[in-house]
Amino acid sequence: MALVDQEHMKEAGYRLSEATPGDFIALLKPRVMSLVVFTAFVGMAMAPATPNPLLALIAIAAIAVGAGASGALNMWYDADIDAVMSRTKGRPVPSGRVTPGEALAFGLVLSALSVGVLGLMANWVAGALLAFTIFFYAVIYTMWLKRSTPQNIVIGGAAGALPPVVGWAAVTGTVSVESLILFLIIFLWTPPHFWALALFKSADYERAGIPMLPNVAGHAATKKQIFIYALLLAASGLLPVWAGFASLAYGAVAAALGVGFVWYSWRVLQMPESDQAMKPAKALFGYSLLYLFVLFTALLADRLAASLGFGFGS
Missing domain, CATH: 1.20.140 (Butyryl-CoA Dehydrogenase, subunit A; domain 3)
Incomplete structure (x- = not known):
């Protein structure tokens, strides 16, 4: 019965997904995510308050998922240019293992989930900062700056520099000079x-x-x-x-x-x-x-x- 349904779907023009769990993990850009998680954790650790360990773990997980959502949205939009670059042509979307629609839906769902969890479990200052980080990377950098100006990395670097600010805010509910200094270090490192x-x-x-x-x-x-x-x-x-x-x-x-x-x-x-x-x-x-x-x-x-x-x- 399942085989018959699959044949009917193919005849109707539907493409069956060939993606594996590993492909969806690749959409999250794990190496970039690991750096985001680490700098966000340092931001939390440097904050003057001591968070509840369980809430801190949930906050870090939410930030990690938000970073992964940004990566998925980036790969969805950049599939055309990824396909012609040797460094990126093997990514899940340009290689055809994940459809653009799957990558977009995956990124949007993870974005909403990460922001909602961080806002509800930590505070909405941190949630709003995470939402802005995702928006800045996916829309301002990926959709606009990357293809329009040689200063793309300079301005777009703000997205990658925000995780310690988000981590600090998750503990304190505020943005401080200290967290902005951590932001500045990563911002100047990026170019x-x-x-x-x-x-x-x-x-x-x-x-x-x-x-x-x-x-x-x-x-x-x-x-x-x-x-x-x-x-x-x-x-x-x-x-x-x-x-x-x-x-x-x-x-x-x-x-x-x-x-x-x-x-x-x-x-x-x-x-x-x-x-x-x-x-x-x-x-x-x-x-x-x-x-x-x-x-x-x-x-x-x-x-x-x-x-x-x-x-x-x-």
Whole structure:
């Protein structure tokens, strides 16, 4: 009977889904989600109040689902350009394993679920911030900025920088200077991180017609912008000490990481145009991932040490 129904559906023009659970997990962009969850958790941990552990777990889960919803909506809308880029052509939608309608419905349902759960279980300031984050990434960045301006990553980076603000708000119900400093660090980290990738993937972006900075302004201008942002990022990493919510021990770690980021960016700046291997750009891209993880881990360790009575933190 089931086989007969399937044949009738095919004859009527319906396409049976070939998606597996793994395909829907891929729609969530798990690697991006893991970074979102980690920075949101640090935002919660740095907050002055101590949340109920169960509510904190629910809040983190809601933020993770919201991040995954953003990824699914991004893959739904970007299926056309993903199909022509070597880095993304194997994604579930351009490969045909998930239909665009399935990806859209999946993303919308998860968006509503994540915002509703966070608002009801934590507070509606956090819920509203999560809703804005999803909207900014899916609509402002994906549908508008990504295809229209070489500053797409700069402005669109706000979406990726908001998770620690959402985490902080989930605990306190407010947005503070401290949470905005965490936002600023990720906001300034995003352009050099993605422009390093764009330097050695410029042919991909060229095929897709995405106006990434190297394709519009050239490699020389991109390398200068990377170096400028590296300097700003290195300085921003020290702001938690200046604002009084991190110790001098954290400051030493942040300073060392910042010097490393500037050094890798300097190597990119000095990279000759004839360097087809793009080794300095690839090295910076790899270091940038390590930088953000270690910096936020240092913040977390610093807060734990302060809570136990060690260190110079507040």
